[in-house]
Amino acid sequence: MVAWCVLRFEEYITFAYLFGDYTRWNIDEARHLFEELAAQGSADAQLGLAFLHGTGIGVPESSQAKALIYYTFSALGGNPLSQMALGYRYWSGISVPINCERALAWYKKVATRVAEQVRLSGGTAMQRIRLPDEQENTGSSSSSPSTALLDPNLLNYYKYLADKGDLQAQVHYCFCFTVLLYRE
Helix, strand or coil: CHHHHHHHHHHHHHHHHHHCCCCCCCHHHHHHHHHHHHHCCCHHHHHHHHHHHHHCCCCCCCCHHHHHHHHHHHHHCCCHHHHHHHHHHHHHCCCCCCCHHHHHHHHHHHHHHHHHHHHHHCCCCCCCCCCCCCCCCCCCCCCCHHHHHCCHHHHHHHHHHHHCCCHHHHHHHHHHHHHHHHHC
């Protein structure tokens, strides 16, 4: 357990060096640490090396072949970012022949993982609010989309949902309230 925590910490620090997050920006140190961690089998470090070789940052010259190898090992190690990168490479033909089936296989691995995480966590509960796209024209001059939004019952409904924490309802309620303020 301790070894796993140390490995994760080293990966975090290495990416911090690469992007300059909360520490000095040092690509050479990041590359050196990525190489050490990749030798230990770190899928995240292999992703970092793939990025460096694919972009040519911190390495003598860009090598799409090396990037492909590192992305592949990282993806086989279960890294979803590498799986997405490989899916894109196969879809668009970057250093590999275009192959929609392989692209789909890599994208499907990521989608399955995301679906599993949403299933386990319950996902974000959001109640959908659907307003009519067009309001019927009753012949009244006050009949407009903005007056439909200002219906007191609808405002109370938005307020109720907003108080319960529904983000979309909070946005609609604020919009309606703003329309009311500027109307007066």
